[in-house]
Amino acid sequence: MQGHILSRYAGWPVIVGAGLAGLMAALELDGPCVLLAPSFTGEGTSSTLAQGGMAAAVGPGDSPASHAEDTLRAGAGLCDPAIVQRITEAGPGAVETLLRLGVPLARDENGQLALHLEAAHSHNRIVFAGGDRSGQVILEHILQQTRKKDTIHWLQTTLEGIHAPDETVQGIWTSAGFIPTQHCILASGGCGGLYQHTTSPLANRGVTLALAARAGATVRDMEFTQFHPTALVTPDQTSRLSLISEAVRGAGAMLRLDDGQRFTKELAPRDVVSRAIAAQLREGRTVFLDGRSLPGEPFSTRFPGITQACRKAGLDPDTQLLPVQPAMHYHMGGLKVDQTGRTTLKGLWACGEVACTGLHGANRLASNSLLEALVCGQWAGRDVNAHKDSSGPLLTSTPQRPTFTTDWPFRAEMQQHLGILRTRTELEKFLELTLPLARQNLCALTASFIGWAALHRPEQRGAHWREDTPGLQPPRHLDLQMNDLPL
Template identity: 45%
Template sequence: MSNSRADRVVVIGSGLAGLVTALSLAPHPVTILTRAGLGGETSSAWAQGGIAAAVGGDDSVSLHAQDTLAAGDGLCDPVAVEMITGAAPDAIALLERFGVRFDRKADGALALGLEAAHSRNRIVHAGGDGSGAEIVRTLSAAVMATPSISVVEGFEVRRLLTEDGAIAGLLCASASGPVRIAASRVVLATGGLGGLFEASTNPPDNYGQGVMLAARAGAVLADMEFVQFHPTALDTAVYPQPLISEAVRGEGAILVNERGERFMASIPGAELAPRDVVARAISAERAKGAKGGSVYLDARQALGDRFASRFPVIDAICRAAGIDPARQPIPVRPAAHYHMGGVATDLRGRTSIQGLWAAGEVACTGLHGANRLASNSLLEAAVMGMRVARDVADSANRLVKLVDAPPLPQIADIKPIRSIASAYLGVLRDAEGLQAAIAALLAHVDADGPQSDPALVALLVAVFAHQRRRSVGAHARTDSVAMSESAPRQYLTSREAVSVARDIVEPASYSPIQKFPYSKSA
């Protein structure tokens, strides 16, 4: 089956970045393609904390930028940091124009929360700890009320189609079979890759599809090694693990081991240190003893009976697991939460492929560096959604025709990849483990079966991590090499990364690369 939407902008994904992009493009015609229902299966809807914005009387954009740079551990792009943090007040105003009602104090001022590594209370939230769900719900309603936006649900994009190095369309799976769509302007807003890990706070099927699509099409990727593990996911057998927001620690909750000892007290920032620091400390504490230890978030003294009113969503999550957070410590563990790397873009959201933009977690603007500052993710999604829309609206619509496409790839099977990623690409890494991961993942990529697409994304993480020998931010190597200067940001295409992987495994045993990218001109 074929379809032509060449005169419309196609947005892939319906999280915050995709919704803001589509709404900001109005009245330009836009089609949103989403695998689930509008706003469904998005990490945005699961976000608890809110949006970081310097809107308080004691705050400033420069302070927000300084905190972002500090958390990014030397690898942020200062221009991106200045631009995106500076646009935060405008992003909040835009969301309010779309109908989002942020929480306010009795005097009408925005209620501002505190999260780790922020020097000021600057987390703008909606619905208490249900910010993401409230924002996505409101924006989804605005999309449905916008005549210029059409929503196509139940479509999963399996490949981007290119011709002469530019976007020419998409190959999708639908309930009625394969569908080719002609398109000259496509926006990736597909979210992250937490589903690659056995412990994750992300929707389970999100394995980095946008990165895969861009990689298969030949786009440049950046900083793929930086996977942020949220320190405090609920330690439960449920998959994915429910998130216990950093805002709980912002209200004074402390981390204790199974002996009741507060093990973060002597670390600068304590429980509100950057996420990578807290995640490593918890991992180290859990590793003590022959069978490992447990770690708990204790909010009894800081919040007590106020817990349910301040954090109603988290209170319900805990009670569903048989825990009363007002009277019991909450068992927690690190879990894959956010990907700082992704498809390399400029500050207009442009990728290295003509006609392809990216916004949100799938993109790498340089804002986050090696470690994302809490609640800068929804900020980036909103700001870059606005900027992408502006750039797309100013771009010329190229005439394209339906191009040839490969056979529709099988639905992805992530499960075999999770054990590899979890074993070797987690909070702590080393050369031996990374080499083992690369060998195992390369075999899955070469097999070209249902595991191939998620294996490619995990392989990219492993290769980038192998190449960065020094610990920095969320990339922690137990065999870190001392270096006089911080290594720069990394950029590779998938073709280059696979070539590196083959050299690492065994140069003589692999034939030349043949599968990248999917393009008539490749």
């Protein structure tokens, strides 16, 4: 099917995704633009699910340099120090932006911003709102502000293709038709939905990343998938798992085995805690989070959203142990971008979780992703403003529409072969399933990039842990294009 041309929007910048990164880009753009997403309520975004909050060095005794140091340490040698410095320095300004946009960040009894402590941060530096509903509160307020800007045109649809002959964007296909444009900002989130156990929206399966790669964009460090240590175990293994935020461990909750013993440091980096839990589960043990005697206020008062999720599963966190398991939570890899969010395709920017900026390296420091989504969304918008007048003539007819599939029957296999603890044999088994499909199926293409990169990184670095090849190799990024896969 060719699809008709949406000439009303011809030449306007298009933003794909209405999570935090997309909304911030839309607020920055100074002319008419199209904001394209399947929903404009927060539904389908990871942003609205964020519990802990946003990291920024705004507390007494803290500094962006200390925030940068913690970020670099967590990133296990693969962060880009320049971007780490730039984003951590932008942290205090990002907090001001949230306040300016009317977000009611929590305050302490003295009226100062209240700050949580999270794993591997050396200071209390997580601003939050609505108790443990930070993402929901932030997104609601930013959506309200975005709606006031009448240059933003809301198009409720999905991205289905990127037309980029000669590595230059000339338009995009949506389910509503073709938009001729030379400026597209992808803010379309991560790919957690590829996994059976995930805290991300199930619709986030890396489809837009695969579309960009099909159009010729380079992806970077795809093997780095972060598993959150503590997702609530529920009998239904097909739905998205509820997250029990790191802030709960920051507040004093402990990890225990079925016999009550502790077995790991609760505030060690995420990958360390996830591996410790995965190893216990592999031995057939059950792992619990114990928040029954937190210092200060009880669990249910401090964490009302998590309490609601626990009660839905028939558990009372004030009086009962919570069974937990690790779940795919965040993708550090993604579309390779420079400091302004430009991908390797002219006219295609990426920001938020779909992008690989170099902030997270091999492992994301908790609560750095909302910060990255906010500031990189702004930077991408500003860069489009600065360059949108320098483009050539627009297409006036619709090019041939590509057809792809997006069904994904391999969530369990992804979990089994491409989970926390990896081996060459398991990775090869996985690629045998996905590579034959990856030309046609967009989920298989993204999954194959992750599997191929994991196979070609025989080391234990950050969130990527090859059990068959212990130790570290000299740090290097792994850049891939579609042609690098044996398809």
